[in-house]
Amino acid sequence: MIPPAFEYVRPGSVDEAVRTLADAGEDAKVLAGGQSLLPLLRLRLAFPELVVDVGRIPELRGIHEDEGTLVIGAMTSHHDVIRDPRIRRHAGLLAAATATVADPAVRHRGTLGGALAHADPAGDLPAVILALDATLIAVGPRGRRAIPAGEFFLDYLQTALAPDELLVEVRIPAADGWGFRYEKFQRIAQAWAVVGVAALVRRDNGHIAEAHVGLTNMGAVPLRAGATEEALVGAEAVDAVRRAAESAAEGTHPSSDPSASPAYRAHLARVLTRRAVLTAAGMG
Incomplete structure (x- = not known):
């Protein structure tokens, strides 16, 4: 058309x-x-x-480190995110999830900032950014402002960006030593995720000390599975992870469309959370 x-x-x-x-x-x-x-x-x-x-603005591209924080320009392509050794070392979850986005042609043209500003809840990266506790930096006539990822996504295809603001960079705390995994279910290759789960896990003395679980396509915005995150703290065995994963869909409002019913999406959230956390924790 x-x-x-x-x-x-x-x-x-x-x-x-x-x-x-x-x-x-x-x-x-x-x-x-x-x-x-x-x-x-x-x-x-x-x-x-x-x-x-904004594709020809050089200051919007590039990746660097700033005192334990990864700073990624909004116009950095998915391809560059996947290949950058600093991202793979300090924020491996982002690199792994980005590698599942669409196909190579899209990954060469698509950008991290564009995917986040579009705010499609079926997109892979918003939930990942949420799990990573990222901060998004916007610039407008009133200057720069920092927006926590948890406050950035307001509704379906809506963000906290004002009409006269531009997303310029994404800041991610380094997650060295954390295990990670991105799991998603899609009906055909390269399609949007029916449901996705981004898991970030830190273990200490054989048990899970902290866990972040981001959910893709389980509501109008990306979500954190708060009940599951709380239940995972202290988990030492596979059975404890499985029990925690059963609460992954609590507080979510998945949509109904030709791909899946809300009940089926809730089931997928539980199954994928279990798989993602077990792998991230080294128990899978």
Whole structure:
């Protein structure tokens, strides 16, 4: 299909992009890698008057370390996230989950910031960022502000970003020594996850000392399985992990669509949580 008519600009800096967004108000859409926005335009599910292409802003790309924190530019591609040795060493969960996103062509064009700002609950990376306790940095006319991942996703395809703000980087605390696993169920290869589970586990003296469990596609936003996380603390055996995983769907509101019913999604959340945590804890 042919998208609706729109104006197009390609700013060369973050400041220029922010000014453009401020002038346009809610009539603008940001184009990052284009893997989410372009299909919406072609299907006429989005009708922006202005598309702001931030793909050529160099300061939005790159990865570096800052006193125990990984700093990832919003326009860093999925391909670069997967290959970067610092991410694989300090935030292996992100690298592992990103490697499951779509196909190689999409991973070369799609970006971390674009996937997060799109805020599709069926996307793999929002739940991963939530499990990693990341902080997202936005820049707008009023300056920079830090948004915890738990406060960033507000509703289906809605984030805490104001219309005149641009997501510029993602900051992730280093998780050295933590086990991790991303499990997801999809009906066909390269499809969206029916349900996904991001598990991050720290063990101490043979038992689980701390666990983070993020859920993909179990509600209008990515979620943490809080009841399961609490139940996992102190677990030493496989049976304890299995019992904790039974509460993975508590407090969730999974949707019903042709892929799965809410009851089936809840079942998948329990099964995938058990698998992910057992593997992350080295018990699988």
